[in-house]
Amino acid sequence: MNLRMETTYPVLCAWCGTTTGQGLVPHSHGICPPCRAALVGIPQLSEAQLGEMPFGVIELDPNGLVLIYNKAEEALSGLASSQVIGKNFFRDVAPCTSVKNFEGRFRAFISSQSEPETFDFTFRFPGRTTKVSIAFVRSERASAFVLVKASTETVRLG
Numbered sequence: 778m779n780l781r782m783e784t785t786y787p788v789l790c791a792w793c794g795t796t797t798g799q800g801l802v803p804h805s806h807g808i809c810p811p812c813r814a815a816l817v818g819i820p821q822l823s824e825a826q827l828g829e830m831p832f833g834v835i836e837l838d839p840n841g842l843v844l845i846y847n848k849a850e851e852a853l854s855g856l857a858s859s860q861v862i863g864k865n866f867f868r869d870v871a872p873c874t875s876v877k878n879f880e881g882r883f884r885a886f887i888s889s890q891s892e893p894e895t896f897d898f899t900f901r902f903p904g905r906t907t908k909v910s911i912a913f914v915r916s917e918r919a920s921a922f923v924l925v926k927a928s929t930e931t932v933r934l935g
Contacts, residue, residue, distance in 0.1 A: 808912070819922055833850030866923075
């Protein structure tokens with residue numbers, strides 16, 4: 778009898794970092810039930826409440842135009858909301874997101890009826906990179922929230 782043991786790895790919540798189970802792939806992420814419940818509630822918040830969230834909140838229309846850009850996102854990116862509202866997020870605000878792993882995911886999400894989606898991403902700002910957890914959450918209108926939570930890892934360049 779040949780018993781083969783497979784190596785398992787922890788599956789982490791991409792939003793809070795807690796272990797949610799075990800998987801066969803290293804660096805696997807999902808979203809835990811408490812975080813999913815909290816993220817699903819985001820669309821019911823007022824614009825003022827969204828502005829005070831302790832993580833980045835960006836609302837994008839289906840074409841990628843910025844509708845909301847909160848204070849935490851201003852601090853993370855170094856861009857004031859007045860500089861980005863009405864601009865195309867993928868072309869004019871954060872061109873580093875104009876890749877399949879971000880913009881492609883956003884386009885697929887906005888055209889589907891899927892549940893909130895989370896993944897890790899690295900923003901490449903001038904002079905530094907910042908690792909973040911991203912969540913896409915459908916809004917009450919035909920738009921989606923991009924939630925940005927910075928990890929503790931920021932790398933200064935040159």
